[in-house]
Amino acid sequence: MARSKIVEWIFLFISLFVYLRFGLFGFCFLSFSVLISYFASLWMNRKNKKWLFIGTIFLFVSSFLFLKISFSSVSSFFPSVVAPLGISYFTLQILSYLADVYSGKIKPEKNLIRYALYLFYFPCLFLGPIHRYSQFQKAFDERHFSWSSFLHGWMRILLGLFKKLIVAGRMSIWISAWTLHAEGGAYALFSMIGYSLLLYCDFSGGIDLVLGFSNMLGLTLQENFDRPFFQTSVSDFWNHWHISLSRWLRDYIYIPLGGNRVGKIRQKINVILTFLVSGIWHGTHYLLWGLFHGILVSFPSLSKTPWTWVNRLLTFLLVSISWAFFLYPDSLSALQMIGSLFTTFQYPSFFRQILTYGLDSIQIGICFVATVGLFWYESKRTWIHQKLKKSSLEFQIVVIGSLSLIVLLFGVYGIGFHVEEFIYSRF
Amino acid sequence: MKRNIRVIGIVFLFVLSFFLLQHLVEPKYMTNLVEGSFTREYYQETEGHEVIFIGDCEVYANISPMVLYEEEGITSYVRGNSQQLLWQSYGILKETLKYETPKVVVFNVGAMRYGEPVSEAYNRLFFDGMKWSREKLETLSHSMTEKENLFYYLFPILRYHSRITELTKEDFTYFFKSKKITHNGFLINQEVKPVGTFPTERKLGKDDFDEICYKYLDQMRILCEEHGITFVLMKAPSLYPYWPDVYEQRIQEYADKYHLDYYNFKEKTEKIGIDYSQDTYDGGLHLNLSGATKLSTYFSHILKEKYQLKDGRKDDKIKEIYDKKLKLYREEIENR
Numbered sequence: 214m215a216r217s218k219i220v221e222w223i224f225l226f227i228s229l230f231v232y233l234r235f236g237l238f239g240f241c242f243l244s245f246s247v248l249i250s251y252f253a254s255l256w257m258n259r260k261n262k263k264w265l266f267i268g269t270i271f272l273f274v275s276s277f278l279f280l281k282i283s284f285s286s287v288s289s290f291f292p293s294v295v296a297p298l299g300i301s302y303f304t305l306q307i308l309s310y311l312a313d314v315y316s317g318k319i320k321p322e323k324n325l326i327r328y329a330l331y332l333f334y335f336p337c338l339f340l341g342p343i344h345r346y347s348q349f350q351k352a353f354d355e356r357h358f359s360w361s362s363f364l365h366g367w368m369r370i371l372l373g374l375f376k377k378l379i380v381a382g383r384m385s386i387w388i389s390a391w392t393l394h395a396e397g398g399a400y401a402l403f404s405m406i407g408y409s410l411l412l413y414c415d416f417s418g419g420i421d422l423v424l425g426f427s428n429m430l431g432l433t434l435q436e437n438f439d440r441p442f443f444q445t446s447v448s449d450f451w452n453h454w455h456i457s458l459s460r461w462l463r464d465y466i467y468i469p470l471g472g473n474r475v476g477k478i479r480q481k482i483n484v485i486l487t488f489l490v491s492g493i494w495h496g497t498h499y500l501l502w503g504l505f506h507g508i509l510v511s512f513p514s515l516s517k518t519p520w521t522w523v524n525r526l527l528t529f530l531l532v533s534i535s536w537a538f539f540l541y542p543d544s545l546s547a548l549q550m551i552g553s554l555f556t557t558f559q560y561p562s563f564f565r566q567i568l569t570y571g572l573d574s575i576q577i578g579i580c581f582v583a584t585v586g587l588f589w590y591e592s593k594r595t596w597i598h599q600k601l602k603k604s605s606l607e608f609q610i611v612v613i614g615s616l617s618l619i620v621l622l623f624g625v626y627g628i629g630f631h632v633e634e635f636i637y638s639r640f
Numbered sequence: 641m642k643r644n645i646r647v648i649g650i651v652f653l654f655v656l657s658f659f660l661l662q663h664l665v666e667p668k669y670m671t672n673l674v675e676g677s678f679t680r681e682y683y684q685e686t687e688g689h690e691v692i693f694i695g696d697c698e699v700y701a702n703i704s705p706m707v708l709y710e711e712e713g714i715t716s717y718v719r720g721n722s723q724q725l726l727w728q729s730y731g732i733l734k735e736t737l738k739y740e741t742p743k744v745v746v747f748n749v750g751a752m753r754y755g756e757p758v759s760e761a762y763n764r765l766f767f768d769g770m771k772w773s774r775e776k777l778e779t780l781s782h783s784m785t786e787k788e789n790l791f792y793y794l795f796p797i798l799r800y801h802s803r804i805t806e807l808t809k810e811d812f813t814y815f816f817k818s819k820k821i822t823h824n825g826f827l828i829n830q831e832v833k834p835v836g837t838f839p840t841e842r843k844l845g846k847d848d849f850d851e852i853c854y855k856y857l858d859q860m861r862i863l864c865e866e867h868g869i870t871f872v873l874m875k876a877p878s879l880y881p882y883w884p885d886v887y888e889q890r891i892q893e894y895a896d897k898y899h900l901d902y903y904n905f906k907e908k909t910e911k912i913g914i915d916y917s918q919d920t921y922d923g924g925l926h927l928n929l930s931g932a933t934k935l936s937t938y939f940s941h942i943l944k945e946k947y948q949l950k951d952g953r954k955d956d957k958i959k960e961i962y963d964k965k966l967k968l969y970r971e972e973i974e975n976r
Binding site: 573575578579606607609611614617618621622623624625626627628629 | 643646647650651653654657658661665787788790797798799800802804805812
């Protein structure tokens with residue numbers, strides 16, 4: 214057997230084992246999905262491919278909706294039915310694969326092992342990124358293990374842990390305390406801003422772990438974040454935040470709806486519809502969130518000023534405010550909290566009690582320095598990476614060693630903390 | 641070649657930094673939660689002992705090996721810790737027998753009440769100072785609570801890293817050195833708090849100990865048999881937690897079944913001379929120095945008479961060691 218085939222088998226075997234550990238039902242369901250989509254793609258070369266395509270898409274979308282979105286109501290009747298872990302990631306990849314085969318962009322994969330590996334690749338299980346089949350196979354075919362990629366992967370993992378354990382870990386303590394204040398105002402504003410940082414560090418930190426681990430194995434996967442908080446419009450923000458989902462929505466929802474090839478009004482409606490789909494994908498509770506972003510992207514002048522830094526700040530604030538729908542239990546409370554930003558202030562009392570929200574002055578200092586350091590790194594990322602690439606092995610080891618010690622000492626983890634949980638993995 | 645040496649040197653420096661930082665954040669157990677140093681102190685012993693006491697706080701607070709030596713020349717050590725559970729007692733006994741073979745092992749049965757791990761904090765007090773061995777791994781696997789995992793013990797930095805922002809003078813003072821906390825496992829406490837009222841007794845719901853407690857009691861007994869050691873049971877005269885008649889009956893049945901000696905000192909308090917208005921530091925849970933001295937004196941005569949123990953005072957080497965120990969013991973009592 215060729216070496217690459219052995220590697221494929223090993224990767225698949227480990228991935229299947231990981232999936233199996235999370236429940237037999239989910240494992241069987243996902244395996245069945247792999248087989249159905251695999252055979253459907255092969256049969257799409259024949260006649261009646263349109264109906265086969267529509268049928269399989271309907272099958273996967275309906276089973277996804279049944280298991281994921283209506284899960285809470287279903288579970289009361291069928292307590293044993295739980296949504297398989299990674300079903301969103303799995304379904305979106307299957308849909309993109311079938312759509313690409315149907316449109317002729319790619320040829321159906323005849324090798325079931327390679328196809329199964331595309332869907333089951335376990336590092337992406339919790340958070341993605343959502344790959345296209347062609348991208349993943351390219352990355353897999355071009356994989357090349359070297360010490361350089363190993364060290365690079367290790368650094369990436371440490372960066373992910375830095376974001377997740379040092380910044381997100383502390384932010385989550387603050388936000389848990391702030392959201393308890395039902396009166397809103399300053400508490401709501403800082404919860405929303407804090408949640409922006411928390412979600413970014415938690416989600417992109419998790420993605421760093423996935424990409425870093427893949428790097429260590431010699432695989433270079435698609436990036437999912439590219440300095441989203443440095444962007445000057447909400448539209449740009451979406452081109453740099455959860456890039457794989459944004460592109461998926463663009464290619465499989467927005468463009469099929471007509472994209473930019475239609476009139477201006479229809480184009481704006483298409484954008485709003487795409488964001489509504491994005492909202493529904495996150496859950497029915499997020500429809501208003503999707504609408505909010507759809508409107509901001511359709512009407513960019515609403516959040517545009519002549520000054521770049523003001524635009525950057527405005528984009529950050531608007532995006533932060535929109536997280537209210539993620540932060541509060543239902544849409545009504547989210548709207549009430551957004552409303553409280555303009556009616557209830559409480560800034561003096563908020564700052565007076567700053568040391569009573571679970572972080573003492575040293576912890577606040579660590580969080581502040583880490584956040585500033587992180588954003589400095591992001592602003593100089595390309596330069597830093599170039600320097601590191603050219604630097605000696607000794608220097609790279611010093612960087613890895615220092616980062617490891619920093620994460621170990623200043624990370625928020627251990628008994629009572631669930632570091633294995635990622636906020637975004639529930640979507 | 642030079643480059644390889646540089647790389648190895650840098651890696652070594654980071655590994656060294658890792659262990660130094662790990663040691664820095666670990667609790668030193670010198671002025672606070674001193675029970676955490678009990679397990680470790682045993683390894684400083686240079687000579688074996690005639691008697692080893694095993695159990696929980698009912699031994700380290702109530703039995704003074706120094707009194708046993710002063711009275712009858714008995715060399716002994718208390719291997720007890722707070723809330724030391726049966727499987728931990730078995731583990732520590734097994735470990736002790738790797739270093740020495742005493743003539744008598746006395747086990748305090750108070751811990752028979754507890755059939756499952758109590759809390760992570762007690763586990764840390766017991767394990768943090770314990771040397772790595774098969775016994776430690778086995779005992780850990782039975783002791784860990786749901787939240788714990790082995791890595792927290794293998795690499796304490798994972799458990800104590802948050803102390804980096806809470807370091808005190810103690811962490812630096814005792815970074816390279818430590819001071820003696822106990823006197824052969826006995827912790828001196830001279831405070832006086834007379835017996836008061838205790839919380840209402842909880843309904844036990846059963847009239848026997850958990851199977852797991854019997855399992856480890858059996859294992860301790862068998863281990864002693866295998867090593868030719870006399871296994872003795874005792875119950876310290878603590879008034880709380882309660883020791884109901886039904887428990888007393890079960891232990892007595894066990895002792896009778898295996899022909900073991902069992903001493904319940906709670907029933908002999910008058911004979912020992914314990915005055916609960918003077919001889920306890922926490923209202924009857926544990927004896928203070930005065931109470932422990934009375935109990936140890938009383939027990940020393942029994943041990944000497946019944947088990948034909950050697951008089952260490954007649955051995956020059958032992959006498960020299962114990963004279964030093966006694967000097968420190970008396971100094972601490974006087975300085976308090």
